[in-house]
Amino acid sequence: MGEKIATRNAYGMALAELAPKYPELVCFDADLAGATMSKFFKEACPERFFDMGIAECNMAGVAAGMATCGFKPFINSFAMFSAGRAWEQVRNSIAYPGLNVKVVGSHGGLSVGEDGATHQCIEDFALMRAIPGMMVLCPCDGYEMKQAVQALVEYEGPAYMRLGRLAVETVTDEIPGYKFELGKGVTLRDGKDVTIIAVGMNVQMSLKAAELLEKEGISARVIDMHTIKPLDEELVLKAAKETGAIVTSEEANILGGLGAAVCELLSEKCPTPVVRHGVKDEFGRSGAAPKVLEAYGITAEAIAEKAKQAIALKK
Amino acid sequence: MDTSTRNSLAITAAKARLLGVEMVYRAQSGHPGGSLSCMDVLTELYFRVMKVDPKDPKNPDRDRFVMSKGHCSPAVYPVLALRGFFPVENLKMFRSIDGHMSGHVEMKYNPGVDMSTGSLGQGVSTAVGMALAGKVAKKDYRVYAILGDGELAEGQVWEAMMSAAKYKLDNLCITVDVNGLQIDGPTAEVMPTEPLDKKFEAFGWHVVKVDGHDFDAIEDAFNEAKNVKGQPTVLLAKTVKGKGVSYMENNAGWHGKAPNDEQFAQAKAELEAQIKELEGK
Numbered sequence: 146m147g148e149k150i151a152t153r154n155a156y157g158m159a160l161a162e163l164a165p166k167y168p169e170l171v172c173f174d175a176d177l178a179g180a181t182m183s184k185f186f187k188e189a190c191p192e193r194f195f196d197m198g199i200a201e202c203n204m205a206g207v208a209a210g211m212a213t214c215g216f217k218p219f220i221n222s223f224a225m226f227s228a229g230r231a232w233e234q235v236r237n238s239i240a241y242p243g244l245n246v247k248v249v250g251s252h253g254g255l256s257v258g259e260d261g262a263t264h265q266c267i268e269d270f271a272l273m274r275a276i277p278g279m280m281v282l283c284p285c286d287g288y289e290m291k292q293a294v295q296a297l298v299e300y301e302g303p304a305y306m307r308l309g310r311l312a313v314e315t316v317t318d319e320i321p322g323y324k325f326e327l328g329k330g331v332t333l334r335d336g337k338d339v340t341i342i343a344v345g346m347n348v349q350m351s352l353k354a355a356e357l358l359e360k361e362g363i364s365a366r367v368i369d370m371h372t373i374k375p376l377d378e379e380l381v382l383k384a385a386k387e388t389g390a391i392v393t394s395e396e397a398n399i400l401g402g403l404g405a406a407v408c409e410l411l412s413e414k415c416p417t418p419v420v421r422h423g424v425k426d427e428f429g430r431s432g433a434a435p436k437v438l439e440a441y442g443i444t445a446e447a448i449a450e451k452a453k454q455a456i457a458l459k460k
Numbered sequence: 461m462d463t464s465t466r467n468s469l470a471i472t473a474a475k476a477r478l479l480g481v482e483m484v485y486r487a488q489s490g491h492p493g494g495s496l497s498c499m500d501v502l503t504e505l506y507f508r509v510m511k512v513d514p515k516d517p518k519n520p521d522r523d524r525f526v527m528s529k530g531h532c533s534p535a536v537y538p539v540l541a542l543r544g545f546f547p548v549e550n551l552k553m554f555r556s557i558d559g560h561m562s563g564h565v566e567m568k569y570n571p572g573v574d575m576s577t578g579s580l581g582q583g584v585s586t587a588v589g590m591a592l593a594g595k596v597a598k599k600d601y602r603v604y605a606i607l608g609d610g611e612l613a614e615g616q617v618w619e620a621m622m623s624a625a626k627y628k629l630d631n632l633c634i635t636v637d638v639n640g641l642q643i644d645g646p647t648a649e650v651m652p653t654e655p656l657d658k659k660f661e662a663f664g665w666h667v668v669k670v671d672g673h674d675f676d677a678i679e680d681a682f683n684e685a686k687n688v689k690g691q692p693t694v695l696l697a698k699t700v701k702g703k704g705v706s707y708m709e710n711n712a713g714w715h716g717k718a719p720n721d722e723q724f725a726q727a728k729a730e731l732e733a734q735i736k737e738l739e740g741k
Contacts, residue, residue, distance in 0.1 A: 193596065203585045203619035210589020213575060234582055242567055242576040
């Protein structure tokens with residue numbers, strides 16, 4: 146517990162570690178290997194690493210072609226470009242034919258920091274979720290990421306995974322019986338008054354929010370929903386029934402991502418007050434990452450506030 | 461090639477043209493113009509050049525083909541049917557909700573199709589990926605693709621060209637179907653792409669110019685490509701849009717339009733006459 150590592154680093158190391166075991170594993174980057182951390186794979190297995198230059202659309206297509214020949218390609222760039230610029234290639238060349246390509250987007254969300262709005266992708270969850278059959282995930286820490294990479298290598302089909310830029314505290318390693326499973330959320334902390342369903346580094350913030358709430362006598366459950374699609378419906382419905390109020394938290398636009406997925410489910414199957422926490426449909430801007438996050442309300446304190454709003458909405 | 465081989469290819473291509481036009485007529489939608497222009501190249505590929513086995517369409521050692529201009533499904537599906545990948549009867553499901561023969565070339569439900577395409581510029585990247593896979597897996601299969609000349613305006617095509625040259629994909633041979641017309645009119649007016657030979661040469665490709673309706677010349681060009689080492693090859697195939705149906709020839713209006721009853725009857729009569737004449741030779 147407590148080790149700080151960026152999920153992009155954990156990802157790169159995990160993928161490199163799997164290279165010898167999976168001869169069909171191939172890795173692509175678009176001139177960002179040193180930032181996406183695909184460089185670890187490049188160092189471990191240069192003959193199966195391909196730098197496609199600053200050409201993400203072609204990278205997605207070449208990976209699709211390789212997948213038709215039995216390879217397992219992982220393509221890497223910033224979330225803005227792998228999910229954004231190459232969106233239509235991911236849809237038509239990868240997802241529509243159901244090819245086994247893993248699309249990886251590092252530097253997701255506002256925590257890109259100084260580079261500003263052009264590189265702060267807050268739309269990737271919505272973009273990728275909207276593609277039929279596309280799995281979407283974003284592990285919260287290094288420990289979880291390592292297991293997610295292993296699971297993705299074994300999973301046959303298209304998937305999108307977001308990685309974070311910042312070093313984040315490891316929290317899942319001390320959960321008793323923790324086992325990563327695609328499509329299954331994890332209850333990190335139990336509670337009865339409200340449930341915070343979070344993804345990515347907002348999971349750590351939500352755990353802090355739960356502590357803040359505890360001081361005010363509010364018992365908050367925290368769920369790490371590393372897989373946004375397919376959503377762990379059973380776990381969400383159980384939380385809705387047992388706690389009666391939900392907060393969703395993500396470092397992404399509140400439109401179309403985890404919050405939307407939870408609202409869509411609950412409105413149809415178990416109407417429950419949901420308050421969405423995330424980026425309020427606006428572009429980010431430059432600044433040191435912690436300052437940007439604070440400016441946009443991506444903080445534990447803001448999540449605690451949302452939790453109180455959700456509780457107030459209970460009938 | 462000998463006279464009977466050449467004649468047989470011409471008959472097959474004419475039959476494929478008739479099937480293609482009939483599909484579009486039956487569905488009352490589809491893209492006859494560009495399908496007819498590339499039919500001779502496609503026939504040469506599937507009946508002479510490519511190592512494929514209709515009984516084993518997923519064989520990992522087979523040659524691959526990608527129709528990057530995926531709207532030319534009325535070329536691909538008939539040629540695959542005539543080659544024996546599926547019954548000609550299947551063509552009746554073209555663009556129909558009752559079947560799975562999608563308007564643009566589709567791989568999941570149609571045996572023999574190596575890649576689903578339709579969004580222009582994307583197919584050629586997947587062909588690069590298949591060729592790269594062949595290199596990594598140390599297999600000696602070859603990869604073929606057909607692109608439209610209008611499609612070359614897509615930036616992704618040139619990203620793909622650079623990457624194929626970088627990885628020295630001499631197992632890749634693409635054909636540009638230079639029929640000179642696209643939906644909005646002459647390619648030279650919509651978005652000029654010439655000089656194509658100089659462009660591809662500058663991107664590191666071996667270039668062969670060929671008459672896209674001359675089977676001997678096409679076969680020679682594909683054979684030349686097989687002997688090129690260290691770089692991919694592009695055939696710039698000069699063709700006639702709408703080839704084989706008089707009123708569709710060199711007419712951009714037939715890019716994506718279905719013939720009516722009368723027009724289909726004429727097309728059918730013309731193509732049947734061609735087949736009859738070739739069979740009499």
